[in-house]
Amino acid sequence: MSRAASVFGAPQSRAAAWSGLPYLGATNLQCHHQVMKDSLLVPRILWAALFASTLIYLLVLEVVELQTGSSWETLLYPLAFAAVTTAGASLMAPRMMLRRRPARDTSTVTHDGGYLTTLIVALALAESVAIFGLVLGFLGAPPTIVVPFFAVAWILMILRFPTKERVDRQSARS
Helix, strand or coil, X not given: CCHHHHHHCCCCXXXXXXXXXXXXXXXXXXXXXXXXXXXXXXXHHHHHHHHHHHHHHHHHHHHCCCCXXXXXXXXXXXXXXXXXXXXXXHHHHHHHHHHHCCCCCCCCCCCCCHHHHHHHHHHHHHXXXXXXXXXXXXXXXXXXXXXXXXXXXXXXXXXXXXXXXXHHHHHHHC
């Protein structure tokens, strides 16, 4: 018996054995088990991409010729207020989204992506804090003003790093 057949508990097709792809000969249920095993791959890729984008924003601020003499001070407090608001929303939005979801039909088991949706919303709101810092940086604000916006965004993103425990906890709530 091949390795794929022993993993999935079903015989493997010749095409799957020839190609080395165990999913090719597997049934939907068998693939579902493997996908659930790899369920953290997509959330972690999204997390890394959004985290990396904030690093790219800092790189852009270093490379691009910035405006001098612009009045960044006038926008400091409105953007700081917007950053605090979106930081709070990043922490609260996933819980609010879970409360508003309709009850699921338990007769069919599906992976509805609720965790992924709330993760994307939370990370996008966290990233917006860094974008407010980016705007201030483009207007000529010094690094002592810009970097705290990025630091808050990074803290919010690190708090949302996808782990199996978080996925299981959210699945239990929904």
